[in-house]
Amino acid sequence: MELRQLEYFVAVAEEANFTRAAERVHISQSGVSAQIRALEHELGMPLIDRAARRAALTAAGSAALPHARAALAAADAVRKAVDEVAGVTRGALAVGMVSGCTVTPFFDALAAFHRAHPGVALRLFEDDSARLLAQVRSGRADLALVGLPDGVPGDLGGLAVTAERLVAAVPEDHPLARRQGTTLAELLSHPLVCMPPGTGIRAVLDRACAEQGLHPEITLEAAAPPAVADLARLGLGVGVLSESMVRPPLTAVPITDATGPAVLALVWSRAPNPALDRLVRELCRAFGKRQAHSGEDGEEE
Incomplete structure (x- = not known):
């Protein structure tokens, strides 16, 4: 029996929902479910009734809940006592x-x-x-x-x-938007919008270009990814960002020969x-x- 299993069990009991409990403890819903099933297997009894729309406690779950809370409270008290001595509280x-x-x-x-x-x-x-x-x-x-x-x-x-890999961020009507990918050489034929030197994305771009003897000319620089995306959306240049930074209405086009991740x-x-x-x-x-x-x-x- 592990403290995290008790933490997940208490979260499901209090939220009456596996999804909300997973958000509360910052892991996936499947992870919460798997740990609670492991706890139920160890105890030999189901703790959560999964047949209903709400994640309701079984009789065994109701009996276990106050003890699970007490165990977590005791563990927290131990941490706080040690932290006090170690100076964590100040x-x-x-x-x-x-x-x-x-x-x-x-x-x-x-x-x-x-x-x-x-x-x-x-x-x-x-x-x-x-x-x-x-x-x-x-x-x-x-x-x-x-x-x-x-x-x-x-x-x-x-x-x-x-x-994440680098991508070109372009509006839907840009010629690159219809491509499955683009190369650095092709990318550099367009005006570029990128983050400034000193940022991880710019370092990845500069390194990838240097490896091919290319010299990127950045038309516009912006310190924040949303600003790069906005400038690209307005047609002022092709944005260079990591994949998760690109949202509609922009299209993310992979830069196929910039393989180093940001x-x-x-x-x-x-x-x-x-x-x-x-x-x-x-x-x-x-x-x-x-x-x-x-x-x-x-x-x-």
Whole structure:
């Protein structure tokens, strides 16, 4: 029996719905269902009646619920007691993010951390990825959400959140919109709209062009992906973005020979810091990922 199984069970019991419970604990609905079935198998009794439209408790589920809540409360009390000794409940953390960031799990994790540890002051600021990396390395920032042309740097703690290919973002009436893909050479025959140097997407584009001896001429630059998309939508140039950044009415056309992915990652200082460790765990939970490159002790969640 695991604490996360009890957490998912309590979430389903209180939400009376597997979908809402999954959103609450930040994992997939199938993941919640599988963990509760594992718990039911271990206990030898069904806890949730799945036949009704609402996820209702069985008699065994009703009997188990207060004890599950008590177990979670006890575990939380243990964490808080240790955190108090370790100094997690006070202090300050400087957290950076790429300009124009709209990554919901990132904000959810910051909010959850603030609720759990109101004594830790969070300072949130925006900058480009290159400067954010430099600030984490220098200690001026504790953690940052950055775009990278490669994986997480080995000298920092880190967690890759997404890795996506570059695409050309064009309106539906653009000649490229009818193509299944385009090459860098073809792309460079059009005016380009891209993010500035220092951003992960620009680094991927510049590297891919350099490998082929190409020299991109950027007509317009914008620091935030939505601004690049708007400029492309207005016909001022072909936008260069990662795949998930392109929304209708724009069409995403794969750049077939720009194979290096644009990586969105969390990076953090390896210096011992109990408050930062707790924030990293909250972020890993929000993104539904196990902690990687965690620090000197190599511990994973």
